[in-house]
Amino acid sequence: MNRYSCYFILIVLMSIFSNCQRNPEIDEKELKQQDSLQKVLKNPLLDSINKKLLANPNNDSLYRERAMIYLASKQIDVAINDCKRAIKIDSQNVKNHLALADVYFAANKTKQSKDKLEEITKKFPNNTEAYLKLGELYYLVKQYDKAIENINNALKIDATLAKGYYLKGNVYKESGDTNKAISSLQTAIEQDPNMIDAFIDLGVIYAAKNNTLALTYYNNALKIDPKNAVALYDKGFFFQQQGIADSAIAVYQHILKLYPNSPQVLYNIGAIQFAFKKNYDEAIQFFSKAIEKKPDYAEAYFARAMVKKELKKRPDAIADLKECLKYKTNFEPAIEELNQLEKK
Numbered sequence: 001m002n003r004y005s006c007y008f009i010l011i012v013l014m015s016i017f018s019n020c021q022r023n024p025e026i027d028e029k030e031l032k033q034q035d036s037l038q039k040v041l042k043n044p045l046l047d048s049i050n051k052k053l054l055a056n057p058n059n060d061s062l063y064r065e066r067a068m069i070y071l072a073s074k075q076i077d078v079a080i081n082d083c084k085r086a087i088k089i090d091s092q093n094v095k096n097h098l099a100l101a102d103v104y105f106a107a108n109k110t111k112q113s114k115d116k117l118e119e120i121t122k123k124f125p126n127n128t129e130a131y132l133k134l135g136e137l138y139y140l141v142k143q144y145d146k147a148i149e150n151i152n153n154a155l156k157i158d159a160t161l162a163k164g165y166y167l168k169g170n171v172y173k174e175s176g177d178t179n180k181a182i183s184s185l186q187t188a189i190e191q192d193p194n195m196i197d198a199f200i201d202l203g204v205i206y207a208a209k210n211n212t213l214a215l216t217y218y219n220n221a222l223k224i225d226p227k228n229a230v231a232l233y234d235k236g237f238f239f240q241q242q243g244i245a246d247s248a249i250a251v252y253q254h255i256l257k258l259y260p261n262s263p264q265v266l267y268n269i270g271a272i273q274f275a276f277k278k279n280y281d282e283a284i285q286f287f288s289k290a291i292e293k294k295p296d297y298a299e300a301y302f303a304r305a306m307v308k309k310e311l312k313k314r315p316d317a318i319a320d321l322k323e324c325l326k327y328k329t330n331f332e333p334a335i336e337e338l339n340q341l342e343k344k
Contacts, residue, residue: 045069060086064099076107094124101133113137121153128154128161135167144175162192169201178205196221200231207238214238227258233265240268245276266290267300274307283307298328305337314341 049066056062067082083100090096097120104113114137120130131154138147148171155164169184182205188198203217215238221231236251249272252265259265270286273279287304291297305320321338324331 060089263294
């Protein structure tokens with residue numbers, strides 16, 4: 001047993017004999033389990049919370065905090081138990097109930113999460129967070145009417161909830177009501193001018209319409225966060241879709257300075273060099289760089305094969321197509337191209 005573990009056990013033993021406030025529900029079996037988990041997880045935050053709990057075993061917030069650490073370490077059962085312990089200590093603290101709903105959701109126990117959130121809305125009828133989480137859950141399972149109903153319940157309690165309008169915007173966008181999506185996302189921005197995700201989503205909507213307003217929204221997002229990878233990529237991709245090759249490349253090159261390990265960006269530059277500029281050697285270089293960053297990048301192998309086919313390098317093109325199909329066996333364009341090239 002190492003010195004670190006010995007110290008932890010010493011704390012446990014001292015607590016047994018000196019802490020008259022010790023929670024009788026924390027038995028020796030549980031203490032050994034926590035010690036064992038700490039050895040496996042080797043998380044200093046967990047060790048710190050365990051020590052605090054030994055000194056203050058009726059602190060519900062510590063159990064809640066520890067549950068989130070267990071959740072991050074995929075220790076679902078003990079995370080659930082800690083949330084339930086927090087609720088038992090203080091059932092009037094809505095944060096304890098919400099934490100349990102979050103753990104259920106993260107563990108893909110969506111029914112338990114839904115049931116818990118519905119219980120919260122009954123026990124704490126003015127809690128907007130529970131309604132918003134319910135709305136988000138229904139949105140994810142494509143029950144859009146129930147999603148909107150719960151989000152609206154939150155907004156009836158607090159009409160300034162930017163997150164509520166943002167979620168409504170996503171529900172409307174997903175369900176095909178673009179006009180309502182735009183309206184809700186714009187309202188989200190009115191309530192929170194720094195809601196960068198709302199700017200980006202509006203950019204995506206207008207980009208789908210081939211409307212240059214998309215650039216306005218992407219640029220507004222970048223004013224808030226100049227290094228936002230999503231806004232930068234979407235801006236570059238909009239230029240690419242519009243055939244504005246030089247502007248697209250300029251944005252992509254800027255991304256690569258900030259985020260060098262970006263295979264999709266390298267691939268896109270290669271695609272522009274191939275399709276728009278007919279710079280075949282440049283295209284091959286960028287597709288090859290994308291493959292270096294992501295060795296299983298099936299689409300990059302396929303694209304490089306198409307450049308080699310254009311350059312009449314049939315054996316090399318066949319080799320790349322076979323590599324593509326190694327990683328994406330049912331990729332129909334590669335199958336068709338390979339069949340054609342092997343017939344020649």
